[in-house]
Amino acid sequence: MKPKTVGDITIARMVDKESTEHRYQNWFPDVPQEVFDSHRDWMDPYFFDYDAGTIIFSYHGFVLKSERHTVVVDTCIGNDKEREARPLYHLRNDTRYMDELAAAGVHPEEVDYVMCTHLHGDHIGWNTKFENGVWKPTFPNAKYLFSRKEIEYWSSIPEDGNHRQAYRDSVSPIVEAGQSLTVETDHGIDDSLWLEPSEGHTIGHYSVRAKSNDAEAVLCGDVMHHPIQCVMPDLCTVFCMDQEETRKTRKEFFERHADTDVMVFPGHFAAPTAGYVVGHPDGYRWKPDF
Numbered sequence: 001m002k003p004k005t006v007g008d009i010t011i012a013r014m015v016d017k018e019s020t021e022h023r024y025q026n027w028f029p030d031v032p033q034e035v036f037d038s039h040r041d042w043m044d045p046y047f048f049d050y051d052a053g054t055i056i057f058s059y060h061g062f063v064l065k066s067e068r069h070t071v072v073v074d075t076c077i078g079n080d081k082e083r084e085a086r087p088l089y090h091l092r093n094d095t096r097y098m099d100e101l102a103a104a105g106v107h108p109e110e111v112d113y114v115m116c117t118h119l120h121g122d123h124i125g126w127n128t129k130f131e132n133g134v135w136k137p138t139f140p141n142a143k144y145l146f147s148r149k150e151i152e153y154w155s156s157i158p159e160d161g162n163h164r165q166a167y168r169d170s171v172s173p174i175v176e177a178g179q180s181l182t183v184e185t186d187h188g189i190d191d192s193l194w195l196e197p198s199e200g201h202t203i204g205h206y207s208v209r210a211k212s213n214d215a216e217a218v219l220c221g222d223v224m225h226h227p228i229q230c231v232m233p234d235l236c237t238v239f240c241m242d243q244e245e246t247r248k249t250r251k252e253f254f255e256r257h258a259d260t261d262v263m264v265f266p267g268h269f270a271a272p273t274a275g276y277v278v279g280h281p282d283g284y285r286w287k288p289d290f
């Protein structure tokens with residue numbers, strides 16, 4: 001994705017991993033391949049690998065720069081995290097995320113806010129880095145905004161699970177360093193930047209809205225995972241915690257943004273990643289911004 005300009009704000013993407021390894025059946029078990037085949041004219045080659053029969057998926061975050069703020073939204077999978085149960089998240093040292101932050105002209109010290117749309121392991125990884133045997137905040141001068149409901153939920157699940165391991169190495173060190181801000185999902189920074197509740201995929205999921213002059217962007221995390229969900233707004237992944245709530249959130253999101261100039265930055269759409277929701281007699285469609 002080329003960096004985008006929204007009014008006076010620039011938004012660049014940092015990729016941890018772009019992957020064609022995902023069998024769509026593991027994400028959307030009830031969708032037959034014919035559905036993807038019938039949308040080949042716009043999905044090929046960006047969102048579906050028609051040779052392999054797999055969805056193309058991206059793990060990325062964004063850095064948003066305005067005159068007042070430098071904000072990282074979602075910190076992906078990270079390096080050095082022990083994730084044996086999820087080989088795709090066991091990236092060790094092969095992630096491009098920090099190099100791409102540098103390519104966007106941002107040093108970790110300059111970041112004032114880190115916003116994690118939710119606390120799944122693929123959205124919190126680069127919160128911390130492993131140094132001299134301990135996990136330290138990657139962004140030493142930032143406040144990290146965690147949704148209160150997410151903190152309450154993920155800190156109370158059983159200690160031995162995969163999610164709890166992620167919480168332990170990627171959220172707890174931030175809290176212990178005094179850099180966390182536990183916030184409600186409608187928390188505002190100022191009149192150009194605020195959070196909005198978008199719950200369902202997880203219990204306290206939020207989106208980030210940025211406005212400058214008359215231009216507007218929304219970074220919507222896992223409100224949707226793949227453009228096929230624009231065609232089928234009811235379609236949830238097996239990883240959505242509350243499917244009913246996820247559907248409601250997604251439908252409201254589409255109704256609000258369809259055929260508007262609001263640029264949408266989903267948490268997992270493959271390059272070019274940013275784009276627009278457009279209305280269609282049958283559901284909606286995704287219009288990538290090339």
Ligand SMILES: [Zn+2]
Nearest residue numbers: 120122222267
């Ligand atoms: Zn995710």
